[in-house]
Amino acid sequence: MNRPIIALDFENREQVEQFLNRFDESLFVKVGMELFYAEGPQIVQEIHARGHDIFLDLKLYDIPNTVGRAMSVLGGLNVAMTNVHAHGGVAMMKRAAESFKDKNPDGKLIAVTQLTSMNELNVSDEQQSKLSLDDSVEHLARLTLSAGLDGVVSSPLESKRIHETCGDDFLTVTPGIRLSEDSVDDQVRVVTPDESRALGTDYIVVGRSITTSEDPVGKYKVVKSLWQG
Numbered sequence: 595m596n597r598p599i600i601a602l603d604f605e606n607r608e609q610v611e612q613f614l615n616r617f618d619e620s621l622f623v624k625v626g627m628e629l630f631y632a633e634g635p636q637i638v639q640e641i642h643a644r645g646h647d648i649f650l651d652l653k654l655y656d657i658p659n660t661v662g663r664a665m666s667v668l669g670g671l672n673v674a675m676t677n678v679h680a681h682g683g684v685a686m687m688k689r690a691a692e693s694f695k696d697k698n699p700d701g702k703l704i705a706v707t708q709l710t711s712m713n714e715l716n717v718s719d720e721q722q723s724k725l726s727l728d729d730s731v732e733h734l735a736r737l738t739l740s741a742g743l744d745g746v747v748s749s750p751l752e753s754k755r756i757h758e759t760c761g762d763d764f765l766t767v768t769p770g771i772r773l774s775e776d777s778v779d780d781q782v783r784v785v786t787p788d789e790s791r792a793l794g795t796d797y798i799v800v801g802r803s804i805t806t807s808e809d810p811v812g813k814y815k816v817v818k819s820l821w822q823g
């Protein structure tokens with residue numbers, strides 16, 4: 595069973611080091627925009643050198659040429675996983691995959707479908723989508739598969755349907771994870787680790803539930819045991 599991915603949404607290197615120093619095992623961590631923009635690509639190398647696997651979450655979304663060239667750079671960082679926005683379209687995703695895999699053939703490239711902070715009204719009113727949220731996630735997952743990527747980011751609530759339409763090998767990576775006592779914050783489509791397992795998700799991504807806890811290692815262990823069953 596995969597390890598929970600911990601979102602290292604910290605301001606700087608010092609906070610990351612303080613957090614990682616508490617753990618005595620190899621983790622799967624996510625480096626997102628805040629940390630990457632603050633510290634640059636070197637932070638990825640430093641975390642890697644500590645023996646942790648990295649999901650680099652920069653959610654690229656631009657014209658195919660720009661994303662392809664950027665992905666070529668990210669491919670050189672040897673991360674386990676990185677992502678784009680599926681809304682960028684099939685041509686963009688294909689270019690992203692070609693460039694990333696050329697440099698990092700074993701790395702996984704996935705696409706964000708509908709952010710876990712979105713609800714039904716955001717999709718119908720703001721995006722003016724004719725599709726329901728669930729149908730839109732499935733549509734974007736199909737586009738992602740057709741572009742040759744390895745999987746998608748969604749809520750665990752959509753994982754079962756994604757696997758049914760895109761196959762069991764197509765990865766479902768799912769944030770919006772909370773224990774029942776946690777505050778939901780800005781997330782909307784929220785699921786517990788054990789419910790996520792029951793829904794057949796491949797990876798859960800957990801941030802504040804662990805990183806803002808007074809006992810991050812203890813909380814990680816609880817999340818991990820609920821998730822792994």
Ligand SMILES: O=C(O)c1cc(=O)[nH]c(=O)n1[C@@H]1O[C@H](COP(=O)(O)O)[C@@H](O)[C@H]1O
Pocket residue numbers: 601603626651653677706708709710711747748769770771779781799800801802803
């Ligand atoms: O791509 C992501 O990782 C992502 C996609 C999404 O739809 N929702 C989402 O929350 N995320 C990321 O997952 C993490 C969730 O953090 P917490 O809400 O603190 O657990 C954040 O780093 C988000 O940037």
